[in-house]
Amino acid sequence: MLTVTLPDGSNREYPQPVSVAEIAASIGPGLAKAALAGRVNDVLVDTSHVVDGDARVAIVTDRDSYGLEVLRHSCAHLMAQAVRRLFPEAQVTIGPVIDDGFYYDFAYSRPFTPEDLAAIEQTMTEIVKEDLGVERKLLERDEAVALFRDMGEHYKVEIIESIPSDEPLSFYQQGEFIDLCRGPHVPSTGKFKAFKLTSVAGAYWRGDSSREMLQRIYGTAWPNAKELRLHLQRIEEAEKRDHRKLGRQLDLFHFQEEAPGMVFWHPKGWTIYQVIRSYMKKVQDEHGYLEINTPQLIDFSLWEKSGHAAKFSEEMFTVESDNRHYALKPMNCPGKVQVFKQGVKSYRDLPMRLAEFGSCHRYEPSGSMHGLMRVRNFVQDDGHIFCTQEQIQSEVAEFMELLFRVYRDFGFDDVLLRLSTRPEKRVGSDELWDRAEDALRQALDATGREWELVPGEGAFYGPKIEYSLRDCMGRLQQCGTMQVDFFMAERLGAHYVDEDNSRKHPVMLHRAALGSFERFIGVLIEHYAGALPVWLAPVQAVVMNITDKQAEYCQKVEESLKSKGFRVASDLRNEKIGLKIREHTMQKTPWLLVVGDREADSGSVSVRKRGGEDLGKMTFDAFCDHLGEEVAQFGRSGSDGALRQTAT
């Protein structure tokens, strides 16, 4: 007799060992049909798995995230089977689940075409109709190697051979197709209701750029056609928000061939840039930063001293001039150290917080560039804090206060925190690392927020915290960073005089909240779909006349608003009001002010919001107050702009 405890807390008794499928059937025929896998004592298993003792058992269906994952993983196998049927020469490699879908990498003599994808999808549908049972098998190592070698699956052989010998090797067979896999998998190929192959691209074998390139086919699978359709709609929505597209439509910036990876900012885009820059300047001032500026072009010898030449010389732009060898700065820190080094610094001067909006150039690999998100020339809200080891924790805490305030003002409340600790190759003593990691850990704990540990991913010169924003499409965007550096000050000969009159090297904290302005603006554009909160909008309001008669009054309104510090334009073209409203709506201007005789005569404006809401006639002063309040609340959620946008 064994007792099975179901998720709702109820117990069921079985006289003898029983499979997950049988448990599902004993609960109900509907559940038996829907069962894709099981969870026995929190371990995911196949429905064929036999429970032979008391256990907690949950039936996994496509209505929970585990079920979806199993479904997608099995769909990758389904695709591999179809590929093998159509292209017997193709070798299978790996096929994992990813966010919203799956992929499978194949080795084949030629790239797959979109027509191939359609054919593969068709064959998948046929295999679903065949409703083949999926069976789990355990094979001995030698047996498995021989089997796959005979099938010509050399990549699989390599994978099998790389699995530690004490681990069991499980395989899944459906019809003629067998694949090495941990599982679990759906019980039969008839379980798939909605899937689609989305794209094909190259991918390196084992993620190693020195090895051969395989063909990766991406796909997605859902419990039903409706959810698949919704998923495809979400992708379409994301494409509409593409900052490269909106950048052109809203006339914010452009790129051109002669300056790959570098931005030509147009008046409206540059307005956004400057608003953000002066906002950050103000926040940093309030947090005790001193802004400096250092040269963009510095003799290569400094980069040799700093260690950048050794590690990153390939990624640096260099200039030969006047018989000298210069490099465009890829980072601001060596320049900052030169400023710190001027004059003798005392421990009383620490912590010293220096900020620089320095323009940096990095030769990014051509394939990595992506609109504003990855560029070769950018400016960060870059700050470096020179401090003692004892001050690390309080400085990190102080920075996080700044950071969360800034993110909130931009409308981001969901922030992922990650601590990267010591890598194998590193400088500094273990004791030093212990202290720095503890300081970061304590500062993280003090926020009361959750954070993740990423062991071994720190920089060679110190541990770091990375801050990622979740945008309204649910995507993570890494923006902020806090890096402890024990190394640079010493390398560049910076020191201070301590209490006991000894000379010591300060610790440097490299930190940024927004990261690069370019990238951050890209994130903002996509998060808000171009409809930026009023405080960031390049044009906050447009005044438009109905006929020429009100032109003078419009200009008066425009001037008055400008004199109060608002960014306003008037549209006095000889066009119908409908056209003007349409065009400025498409430009996502937050406020449209319509002026006809009625308004001009009464000293008022008719107010229309970006979303189309008509607030009717109000006095000029009332509108000013309204606009002023809206600007003052930034993009904090709860404010109008962010709310409406995240709702879409």
Added chain:
RNA sequence: GCUCGCAUAGCUCAGGAGGUAGAGCACUUCAUUGGUAAUGAAGAGGUCUCCGGUUCAACUCCGGAUGUGAGCACCA
């Protein structure tokens, strides 16, 4: 950097057996002075990314370069 695509008017995109090209929007001009997402008419606008090759003839076919897109790799 790697694999595979793509590159035609300011923008979005058509096009052809290899015989120097088209639409919509934008732009210019004229008419129109109108109340909350497109007033009408006319006009102008192109070395079809660049460099080679094949050909009587290349925007079209072939090769290369550059840029760009998806993915991979990279990201101090």
